[in-house]
Amino acid sequence: MALRAARWGWSRAAWQRLALALLWLGHGAWVLLGPNPARHWTTFLDVLSRPTQALAARWEGWRAARRDSGRSLAELRTENARLGAELAQFRTQQAQQAPRLAEADEAVRLLGLKQQIPLELKSARVLFATRPATFGGLILDRGQDLGLEPDQGVLVPEGIVGRLWSVGATQSKVLPADAPNASVAVMLIRSRATGVLQGLGSGRALIRYVSNQEVVQPGEAVLTSGLDRVFPRGLLVGYVAEVAKGDLELRVIVNLSAPLDRVNAVLVLPPQPPLEVQPPFVAPEPKAQQRKRGTP
Amino acid sequence: MRLAAPSLTRQNLLCAAALGLVAFSAPFPGLQAIFHAVLVLALAPRAGSPLFGALWALAAGWTLEGSLRLYPHLGGTAWADLTLALLAGWMAGRWPLEGLKGWLTRLAGLSILQALLVHGAVRLATTAHPWGWGWFWALLSVPLWGWLAWRLLYAGAGSGRR
Numbered sequence: 001m002a003l004r005a006a007r008w009g010w011s012r013a014a015w016q017r018l019a020l021a022l023l024w025l026g027h028g029a030w031v032l033l034g035p036n037p038a039r040h041w042t043t044f045l046d047v048l049s050r051p052t053q054a055l056a057a058r059w060e061g062w063r064a065a066r067r068d069s070g071r072s073l074a075e076l077r078t079e080n081a082r083l084g085a086e087l088a089q090f091r092t093q094q095a096q097q098a099p100r101l102a103e104a105d106e107a108v109r110l111l112g113l114k115q116q117i118p119l120e121l122k123s124a125r126v127l128f129a130t131r132p133a134t135f136g137g138l139i140l141d142r143g144q145d146l147g148l149e150p151d152q153g154v155l156v157p158e159g160i161v162g163r164l165w166s167v168g169a170t171q172s173k174v175l176p177a178d179a180p181n182a183s184v185a186v187m188l189i190r191s192r193a194t195g196v197l198q199g200l201g202s203g204r205a206l207i208r209y210v211s212n213q214e215v216v217q218p219g220e221a222v223l224t225s226g227l228d229r230v231f232p233r234g235l236l237v238g239y240v241a242e243v244a245k246g247d248l249e250l251r252v253i254v255n256l257s258a259p260l261d262r263v264n265a266v267l268v269l270p271p272q273p274p275l276e277v278q279p280p281f282v283a284p285e286p287k288a289q290q291r292k293r294g295t296p
Numbered sequence: 297m298r299l300a301a302p303s304l305t306r307q308n309l310l311c312a313a314a315l316g317l318v319a320f321s322a323p324f325p326g327l328q329a330i331f332h333a334v335l336v337l338a339l340a341p342r343a344g345s346p347l348f349g350a351l352w353a354l355a356a357g358w359t360l361e362g363s364l365r366l367y368p369h370l371g372g373t374a375w376a377d378l379t380l381a382l383l384a385g386w387m388a389g390r391w392p393l394e395g396l397k398g399w400l401t402r403l404a405g406l407s408i409l410q411a412l413l414v415h416g417a418v419r420l421a422t423t424a425h426p427w428g429w430g431w432f433w434a435l436l437s438v439p440l441w442g443w444l445a446w447r448l449l450y451a452g453a454g455s456g457r458r
Contacts, residue, residue, distance in 0.1 A: 016347045027375040031421040
């Protein structure tokens, strides 16, 4: 037993060496810790806990990213809903303002036409269109209150519309140029041949009394001749669509240039206008005179 | 010729006396440094039984640090003294003394090492600090206190040999 204890147990010198080693290490550690051991312990524990801190930081970052993504998704949905509502509102406003914009555009074009024709033109709005009906026409919002009379010419920037058929106190009816009972004195722009335009309906009309000897080509412009004293000479009526030779005269089909089904505002010519009107003369702006060489 | 180790009682008594001198010589730093070097390098180390020597060295270091007002009291001197005492004891066992000349040489080397190690440990424990001239006086007086320690430890008071 004694042999085994001596073999496996520690001798006195070993215990002394262990005590010395612990003494040296402990004292060295004390010296190394320095004047502020708490700081060293904090550093030591910080080093030990660094992996845990890294894991916690990653976990917190993942949670923050998830929270932010959820928040951003909710914000995006809210923004999307708000933008959708705004878009619908803008579309509604646009739809509401589209007729006004079209009217304003048409008014601008009418104003341009009014400046081109040196006559006292009166403007009126189309209240209702009865063209699909037999002998239908356009109902204007002005009548005798504006001094209108029957047989006054009506036109739009694209071309002539027709003439006033009947005039009431505050309204008047327009007989469109494509009506079967309408007639307009016209002439062809190249051959200068004159004729009478009779309506065929659906924006088409037939020119009568054009001699077989005349040369008319499809696409040729048709103007008013002014002989009916409803329209002055030179207003656009339409374009030749078909030309066929008859026994005595040519059968010339014309597509009217005025969009009779989409007219909202018109200009009314004065009664019995002059045969021919000259466009207003606009004097060019005087250029700055170049200074001659040698002059002060 | 290999010298016999001094008796443990004599060595402990000498260490106690030297420790008292270290404590009481505090008003004279140069003298205190010499007593400190004597205790740590010459009296405390002992081959084969280093525990008492280590404790005396620690006591010397703490006494020195505690007696100096402007010195950091963080155990740097004590740890350096402990290390030097262990080193000197190991050297005494590894290379036994054969004469006064070798003893003085060894003490001179240990004095230099002590100066470096003490101030290095103190700097490690705190920051830069004034070294003073104690190390210089201790190194300069190595022949004196080395011879005295040799006489007290190995030669004895009477016959000179033991």
